[in-house]
Amino acid sequence: MKDLKYDVLIIGGGIAGSSTAWHLAGKGIKILLIDSKPWNRIGDKPCGDAVSKEHFDNLGLPYPEGNQLEGKIEGIKLYSPDMKTEWTVKGEGFELNAPAYTQRLLKEAENRGVEVMDNTTSMKPLVEGGRVVGSVIFNRRTNETLEVRANVTVDATGYSMSFRSKLPQPLPVTEPLDDKDTDVAYREVLYTKDEIEDYKYLKIFVSQKASPGGYWWYFPKGADKVNVGLGIQGGMGYPSIHEFYHKYLDTYASDVDKNRLVVKGGALVPTRRPLASIVWDGMAVIGDSAFTVNPVHGGGKGSAMISGFCVARSIMNAVEKGDYSKESMWDANMCYIQRYGAKQASLDLFRRFLQRLSDDDIDYGMRKKVIKEEDLLTASEKGDLQLSVAEKATRVIAGLGRPSLLMKLKSVAEYMKKIKEHYAEYPSNPEDLMKWKSVTDSLILEFNKTI
Ligand SMILES: Cc1cc2nc3c(=O)[nH]c(=O)nc-3n(C[C@H](O)[C@H](O)[C@H](O)COP(=O)(O)OP(=O)(O)OC[C@H]3O[C@@H](n4cnc5c(N)ncnc54)[C@H](O)[C@@H]3O)c2cc1C
Structure with a gap:
């Protein structure tokens, strides 16, 4: 050897x-x-293949160019399960040719x-x-x-x-990874029959029926090609992802030409x-x-x-x-937690909450703007569910119905804040790691019971 x-x-x-x-x-x-x-x-x-531009800026990495870049993104459109509410969140990004x-x-x-x-x-x-x-x-x-x-x-x-x-x-x-902390995801890249309207916008469709615990996406790669797929929560005993894909493809991507497939495949994602x-x-x-x-x-x-x-x-x-x-x-831990890990921990809680919602609750929440587009943007950028949400929840509980949903949302926002504060106290040396980790694990357990 x-x-x-x-x-x-x-x-x-x-x-x-x-x-x-x-x-x-x-x-x-x-x-x-x-x-x-x-x-x-x-x-x-x-x-x-969608990546926000800010990552390249923050890390000094070169922008994709030439054949590495398949589309420039200007924002995301998010659709409620009943398709009656559409939110637009602006933000620049790239559709990569990842290889x-x-x-x-x-x-x-x-x-x-x-x-x-x-x-x-x-x-x-x-x-x-x-x-x-x-x-x-x-x-x-x-x-x-x-x-x-x-x-x-x-x-x-x-x-x-x-x-x-x-x-x-x-x-x-x-x-190790708990199966329930994963998404099973599958996508195909296909040409479209016609030019895609608004091809600089990614589309996300939330539906517990068509993608339980995950969502459908329609990410244009230029004006005539699209990356379309879905993720569903792992470890839940749901039917195969292919079953969902074929059953709902026409609902979310009726314009694809099924005879012009570029690539297909699935994989798992830790969440x-x-x-x-x-x-x-x-x-x-x-x-x-x-x-x-x-x-x-x-x-x-x-x-x-x-x-x-x-x-x-x-x-x-x-x-x-x-x-x-x-x-x-050890400074690698401090660096990662400060730049992304703390936000990830708080979004881990938000994800657990979202996965338990019914389509009806999501329709209601989006329609009534219980969380607004701006709040969603802040949550995705910083991992904070703004206190405005908790305050608003308290205010609207009486008037709008669904008190248990709104009370839960308030408590989710509080736990998200709590776990971020806990991550701000990440130990400065490995000796104290296990003590810190046991507090993290108890916070998650406590949160799971609350929701
Ligand atoms: C369907 C789907 C859609 C997604 N959509 C998006 C999206 O739009 N935007 C986004 O940002 N993320 C998305 N993700 C997540 C994203 O793809 C991954 O988070 C990211 O690519 C992970 O990169 P990585 O380098 O850690 O791992 P990988 O890209 O998996 O690379 C690991 C590499 O290690 C090699 N390897 C493994 N074991 C060995 C070994 N023993 N010896 C030698 N080599 C080894 C493999 O060959 C591979 O090349 C998606 C994931 C899925 C499954």
């Missing part, structure tokens, strides 16, 4: 791994990135010195004295099994969590708060593997990029100190 030595080994070249490699490239450290897929399929995974954009980041990283090995799979972690020291990998091109040693190994393996799940002992970075820690001794976890997806809308590319940015920064600090312990890389 050949033995290779690197400063950093990144396992997985999806948006999380490739953006991390992009940030670390050209900084004088020796990096290897491996992916099981061949080069031309890296970044190719079932996705709606092309991901491969661009990888190519740029490679040009700045990162080694990329495609068709190569991490088989198991190498652990010595309780710390991760690399991975055994198998390269299908050369048919070789290699032992790669690295100061830091980054698990960017997506939903498969295929590196961290093989660590020999339970750790905060090996936390919860992030892992309690994204670093441990000699290792880090980013992207879907670290549960960085937004629990309410299921978008995970932007937040995967945030986690990669935070981990890349803490790796550079660790290199400077020559110390790759969890203590040395």
Whole structure:
């Protein structure tokens, strides 16, 4: 078995791994990135491909261009289950050609010195004295099994969590995923029969009947192509996602030409708060593997990029100190929680509440503007359900009926605030992590009982 030595080994070249490699490239450290897929399929995974522009701005990542960009987004239209209420929320974003954009980041990283090995799979972690020291990998091109040693190994393996799940002992970075904290999602990309009206707007259709615990989307890729699909909550024993797709496709995308299919496929999405820690001794976890997806809308590319940015920064600090312990890389947690994780935790609560609502309640809530478009925008940007909502709820309870729904909403807003405050007190060192995590877990349990 050949033995290779690197400063950093990144396992997985999806948006999380490739953006991390992009940030670390050209900084004088020796990096290897491996992916099981061949080069031309890296970044190719079932996705709606919509990413908010602000992520690129905040992280200094290049905008998609040329064939990497399939559409510029100007906002989202949200439809109530009965289709009688339509809300428009403005916000710029991109419809990516995800493989092309991901491969661009990888190519740029490679040009700045990162080694990329495609068709190569991490088989198991190498652990010595309780710390991760690399991975055994198998390269299908050369048919070789290699032992790669690295100061830091980054698990960017997506939903498969295929590196961290093989660590020999339970750790905060090996936390498993409850099926109910997932969405099963499926999408097809098809040409449309006619030009799409308003093709710069993404459409989201909420319906517990057509997509229980999730939603349908219609994301135009330019004027004549659309990414259409749905997510449903996992672990609930619902019928197969394909059944829902075929039953309701004509309701939400009657204009697609079923004979001109570009691509189809489904995958799972974690929809919860992030892992309690994204670093441990000699290792880090980013992207879907670290549960960085937004629990309410299921978008995970932007937040995967945030986690990669935070981990890349803490790796550079660790290199400077020559110390790759969890203590040395702990700032990655502070960075991620501040930038996204705290909001994710509060949206995890909001998601639990939304998944329990009936279509009737959602129709009512949207029609009466119990939560307004602006409140929804604030909730999705910051994870705050504005107190105005709670206040309004109190005011309208008497007049508008549905007191139990409105009382619940008030209490949801309060819990969302509470969990954000708890995340603001994230421990500054690993010693206090388990105590903090047990408070998080009790808050979630208490919330579940309340709703
Ligand atoms: C149907 C659907 C629609 C979605 N829509 C959107 C959307 O519109 N916008 C959005 O932002 N997000 C969306 N998401 C979520 C988004 O796709 C993910 O959050 C994001 O792509 C995760 O990126 P990642 O790099 O963490 O993981 P991945 O993209 O899954 O990358 C993981 C990589 O690791 C490799 N790998 C895995 N195991 C190993 C191993 N052992 N050795 C070597 N390589 C390995 C894989 O080959 C893969 O290339 C959607 C998800 C689904 C399923």
